Amino acid sequence: MRRRTVFAALGAAASASALAACGSDKDEPTATPSKDKGNGKLVIWADTKRTAVLKKYADQFGKDNGVTVEVKEISENLQQVFVTASQQGSGPDVVVGAHDWIGNLVQNGAIDPVQLSAQQKSLFAAAAVKAVTFNGQIYGAPYALENIALVRNTDLVPTAPASIEDLVKAGQDLKKSGKVSEILLDQCGASGDAYHIYPIYSSGGGSLFGLTSAGDPDPNNVTVNSADSIAAFTKLKELGEKGSGALKTSIAAENVVATFTAKKAAFFITGSWNIADIKKAGIKYDITPIPGFAGGKPAQPFLGVQAFFVASKGKSKAMAQEFVANYVTNKEVANALYAADPRPPALLAAQDDAKTADPDVAKWLDAGKDGLPMPAIPAMNEIWGPFGNAEVAVIKGGDPKTAADAAAKAINDAIAKKK
Amino acid sequence: MTTPSTTSSGSGGVTGAGGSGSPRSGLPGQRGSDAPKRGTGKSAPPSEHRPREITVGFLVGRLIALGLVAALLLFGLPPLIRTDNWIGVGVLVAAGAGIAYLYLTRRHVPLKYLLPGTVFLIVFQLVPVILTVSTAFTNFGDGHRGTKEEAITAIQTGSLEQVTGAASYNLSPALKDGKLVFLLLPVDDKGDPVLDQAKVGTADGLSELPGLTDANLSLTKQLSEVPGYDILSKPDASARGDEIANFAVPTEQGAIKSSGLSKAVELKAVRAYDAACDCVTDTKTGTVYPADEAKGYFVSADGTVLSGGQGWKVGVGWANFTRIFTDKTVSGNFFSVFVWNVVFALLSVLTTFALGLVCALALHSPRMRGTKIYRTILILPYAMPSFAMLLVWRDMFNKDFGLINNLFGWHIDWLGQPTTARLSLILVNLWLGFPYMFLVATGALQAIPKELTEASSIDGATAWQGFKRVTLPLLLVALTPLLISSFAYNFNNFNAIKLVTDGGPYAIDNATVGATDLLISYTYRLAFGGIAQLGFAAAVSVIIFTLVAVMSIIGFRRSRSLEEVYS
Numbered sequence: 001m002r003r004r005t006v007f008a009a010l011g012a013a014a015s016a017s018a019l020a021a022c023g024s025d026k027d028e029p030t031a032t033p034s035k036d037k038g039n040g041k042l043v044i045w046a047d048t049k050r051t052a053v054l055k056k057y058a059d060q061f062g063k064d065n066g067v068t069v070e071v072k073e074i075s076e077n078l079q080q081v082f083v084t085a086s087q088q089g090s091g092p093d094v095v096v097g098a099h100d101w102i103g104n105l106v107q108n109g110a111i112d113p114v115q116l117s118a119q120q121k122s123l124f125a126a127a128a129v130k131a132v133t134f135n136g137q138i139y140g141a142p143y144a145l146e147n148i149a150l151v152r153n154t155d156l157v158p159t160a161p162a163s164i165e166d167l168v169k170a171g172q173d174l175k176k177s178g179k180v181s182e183i184l185l186d187q188c189g190a191s192g193d194a195y196h197i198y199p200i201y202s203s204g205g206g207s208l209f210g211l212t213s214a215g216d217p218d219p220n221n222v223t224v225n226s227a228d229s230i231a232a233f234t235k236l237k238e239l240g241e242k243g244s245g246a247l248k249t250s251i252a253a254e255n256v257v258a259t260f261t262a263k264k265a266a267f268f269i270t271g272s273w274n275i276a277d278i279k280k281a282g283i284k285y286d287i288t289p290i291p292g293f294a295g296g297k298p299a300q301p302f303l304g305v306q307a308f309f310v311a312s313k314g315k316s317k318a319m320a321q322e323f324v325a326n327y328v329t330n331k332e333v334a335n336a337l338y339a340a341d342p343r344p345p346a347l348l349a350a351q352d353d354a355k356t357a358d359p360d361v362a363k364w365l366d367a368g369k370d371g372l373p374m375p376a377i378p379a380m381n382e383i384w385g386p387f388g389n390a391e392v393a394v395i396k397g398g399d400p401k402t403a404a405d406a407a408a409k410a411i412n413d414a415i416a417k418k419k
Numbered sequence: 420m421t422t423p424s425t426t427s428s429g430s431g432g433v434t435g436a437g438g439s440g441s442p443r444s445g446l447p448g449q450r451g452s453d454a455p456k457r458g459t460g461k462s463a464p465p466s467e468h469r470p471r472e473i474t475v476g477f478l479v480g481r482l483i484a485l486g487l488v489a490a491l492l493l494f495g496l497p498p499l500i501r502t503d504n505w506i507g508v509g510v511l512v513a514a515g516a517g518i519a520y521l522y523l524t525r526r527h528v529p530l531k532y533l534l535p536g537t538v539f540l541i542v543f544q545l546v547p548v549i550l551t552v553s554t555a556f557t558n559f560g561d562g563h564r565g566t567k568e569e570a571i572t573a574i575q576t577g578s579l580e581q582v583t584g585a586a587s588y589n590l591s592p593a594l595k596d597g598k599l600v601f602l603l604l605p606v607d608d609k610g611d612p613v614l615d616q617a618k619v620g621t622a623d624g625l626s627e628l629p630g631l632t633d634a635n636l637s638l639t640k641q642l643s644e645v646p647g648y649d650i651l652s653k654p655d656a657s658a659r660g661d662e663i664a665n666f667a668v669p670t671e672q673g674a675i676k677s678s679g680l681s682k683a684v685e686l687k688a689v690r691a692y693d694a695a696c697d698c699v700t701d702t703k704t705g706t707v708y709p710a711d712e713a714k715g716y717f718v719s720a721d722g723t724v725l726s727g728g729q730g731w732k733v734g735v736g737w738a739n740f741t742r743i744f745t746d747k748t749v750s751g752n753f754f755s756v757f758v759w760n761v762v763f764a765l766l767s768v769l770t771t772f773a774l775g776l777v778c779a780l781a782l783h784s785p786r787m788r789g790t791k792i793y794r795t796i797l798i799l800p801y802a803m804p805s806f807a808m809l810l811v812w813r814d815m816f817n818k819d820f821g822l823i824n825n826l827f828g829w830h831i832d833w834l835g836q837p838t839t840a841r842l843s844l845i846l847v848n849l850w851l852g853f854p855y856m857f858l859v860a861t862g863a864l865q866a867i868p869k870e871l872t873e874a875s876s877i878d879g880a881t882a883w884q885g886f887k888r889v890t891l892p893l894l895l896v897a898l899t900p901l902l903i904s905s906f907a908y909n910f911n912n913f914n915a916i917k918l919v920t921d922g923g924p925y926a927i928d929n930a931t932v933g934a935t936d937l938l939i940s941y942t943y944r945l946a947f948g949g950i951a952q953l954g955f956a957a958a959v960s961v962i963i964f965t966l967v968a969v970m971s972i973i974g975f976r977r978s979r980s981l982e983e984v985y986s
Contacts, residue, residue: 113579117679325679
């Protein structure tokens with residue numbers, strides 16, 4: 001109850017002063033003795049990997065600002081847990097997550113915009129700022145970028161392929177000579193994997209959504225079965241089980257890494273999260289942008305951004321804003337997070353440090369420089385299932401148009417239903 | 420701990436314990452005076468109705484148990500008080516008092532035993548059912564989780580945009596004459612402060628703050644000392660966090676508000692709610708979005724939902740239920756899914772029961788040696804976490820990398836074709852489920868008197884006839900309820916489907932339902948596959964619950980007739 005009045009007053013104050021410069025703004029709720037005051041405590045939720053790193057910096061922040069900071073680890077399903085807890089009023093003040101949650105978190109009123117100044121924005125990679133922008137607002141402070149690239153076993157293939165055709169040919173030659181058993185590792189599985197196939201699909205001309213006039217993905221214009229997209233699905237079919245065999249439904253998340261580290265394949269489309277395993281296996285590798293089809297469009301991986309969000313229903317909002325907008329945007333925190341989980345930092349200054357420390361960083365960034373920020377609109381959630389089904393169908397040799405039409409229908413139905 | 424103490428020494432101990440500051444120090448006295456009253460007042464047979472001997476152990480145990488309950492209830496109080504939920508506080512206090520009364524008096528003995536079970540029944544069975552059913556009549560889900568007020572708040576906070584071209588500031592919250600003011604130091608594109616443009620922001624507006632030099636700055640380029648102003652230290656500012664977050668300095672275009680505690684920006688509201696028309700107006704485009712109470716959204720005249728998609732929870736009546744039967748995507752697949760669902764549950768029960776029974780019979784035979792080892796081995800699949808086992812099985816069925824194909828040199832796409840995928844699932848479920856059936860069948864077999872089978876063999880029945888006519892019917896009397904519950908469990912065996920096939924394989928022209936989808940996995944995908952629709956999912960759950968309940972009732976009816984025949 002109390003919180004609601006505070007919020008309402010805040011909103012009213014802001015809009016009142018916005019609509020007209022009315023001087024009688026004296027009823028501003030200054031010094032409202034709120035029971036919901038955070039008692040000098042800032043609560044941060046993060047996943048397992050980031051909790052330990054954050055603790056140290058959170059403690060420092062707490063010391064500087066005279067508050068206690070609690071970093072809580074949510075090991076499973078953080079987004080869902082956060083939305084539910086936020087609704088019940090038992091959520092944190094700050095949450096760490098992926099930028100493509102933003103659409104869902106906003107429609108559930110779970111996060112607030114973060115007002116980064118123009119100067120602060122200029123400190124970040126432009127793509128990262130774009131990714132956390134939703135509905136004209138910046139909704140989080142980005143700290144790391146992630147995208148997939150082509151990881152190549154340099155013992156088997158010394159030079160990077162210029163096109164998918166080259167890649168397939170090199171893979172087929174290796175397979176014929178018995179050096180490998182798979183041409184390419186691009187995880188798909190029985191349910192498909194839109195994230196990992198998207199670069200190849202986009203190179204074939206495929207797309208997911210049309211764009212609104214503002215340049216955002218338009219949920220009312222699903223383009224999965226446009227002529228260009230069907231052409232892209234046709235190309236996937238040619239690479240599939242009845243075609244060259246580069247794409248297979250049996251290649252799935254649970255076996256890709258083991259297959260690559262066992263040197264049963266020379267090419268692996270994956271992200272930085274699997275590099276540790278590859279290094280451990282002693283594989284000599286190189287990271288290059290995913291090649292496109294010869295004469296086709298460039299292969300665009302999805303760009304993911306990890307970000308800090310301010311919870312709308314947190315108990316220490318000013319503190320949360322301070323932490324997100326002005327504290328974690330500093331270089332030391334970005335560097336520490338990078339050390340814990342080697343995804344390239346979003347902060348340009350930290351990127352430079354990381355690049356010197358690890359040559360891979362520059363390669364990942366290069367592979368993702370033309371990436372498509374993963375659409376953050378809630379409708380994106382409806383893409384994965386049906387798109388994955390279509391992917392599996394064409395890889396198994398099914399008719400691209402039928403598969404694309406079925407996927408588009410399922411996606412459109414679901415989007416319409418949930419309005 | 421055994422309690423060898425006698426009544427007298429026990430009560431002595433009790434008084435001592437009671438005297439040493441226990442919050443319930445009234446208790447021993449009450450007990451002491453109560454006990455003789457009963458003993459003398461009632462002339463019932465003393466051997467039966469004599470009050471239970473009060474030992475130290477008994478009393479301490481009871482106090483600890485009550486203390487734990489009280490602690491648990493107390494634990495629940497602060498959040499309720501904090502959210503002004505006085506009804507909840509009332510219920511909690513009443514519950515605490517009721518429990519204390521019940522277990523501290525000698526009356527209502529049957530209730531003492533009934534209460535815990537009843538509480539658990541209400542909390543874990545009735546409340547979820549009631550919540551599910553009530554949710555089924557709403558549009559609860561993503562975008563419709565909260566109240567309208569919350570949605571409006573979210574829309575308005577989300578619409579505060581930075582004024583283009585306006586400066587951003589390093590903020591130093593300060594006090595002047597005890598009132599909060601913002602000391603604002605504009606920063607240029609490089610983040611350097613522009614000292615000669617510093618300003619003071621109050622609730623009335625901006626004014627100049629002249630005469631500043633580098634000496635007024637801290638290392639972080641914030642204003643740290645300005646004569647006449649009492650700049651808040653960081654801890655002081657954090658303590659006033661809410662006040663600072665709500666403070667607005669009106670400007671021509673909007674207001675300067677804090678962004679955290681050390682920065683400030685000029686903001687204006689792009690979308691504003693007007694209670695008079697119950698609508699939200701977008702000041703950029705001029706579009707008006709009136710509230711649609713049927714949908715729980717702000718929708719413009721042309722049917723566009725306000726961008727951002729913040730809505731609120733509204734009642735939708737039977738809409739969720741009618742959708743199950745009228746929406747083609749749902750109802751069109753409902754029947755085929757239902758048929759496979761029944762087949763899956765039936766086959767799961769029958770195959771596991773058959774295999775479990777065969778194993779149990781084999782190990783029940785008196786000629787069998789080493790039964791303990793066999794039993795241990797047979798129970799292993801049951802002892803392993805089914806989650807992990809399901810994933811292992813999924814990997815074993817992989818066409819190119821799976822153990823099964825590698826072992827036999829096959830190239831079967833097990834999970835990629837409808838028939839083999841279904842067969843795989845039944846096999847996996849058989850492996851996971853038969854040890855349970857083996858266990859219960861073993862137990863039931865041991866309860867059947869040997870005389871019965873012996874008598875039948877003396878009458879000239881073969882072993883098979885004896886099994887079919889005597890053992891099996893007697894087994895079924897004992898096991899039918901378990902078979903029915905196993906059916907109900909497998910009817911909703913979400914894990915097996917989700918982890919092994921995820922409903923697949925899908926027909927090329929149908930991306931909504933796969934060949935191995937059960938109603939529950941199908942519902943899950945519909946409800947949670949993308950944007951969560953909890954109201955609709957609740958409605959489908961109610962339907963599934965009804966289906967399972969009806970089938971179970973029929974099953975139990977039939978098993979009762981079985982009992983009448985054979986017992």
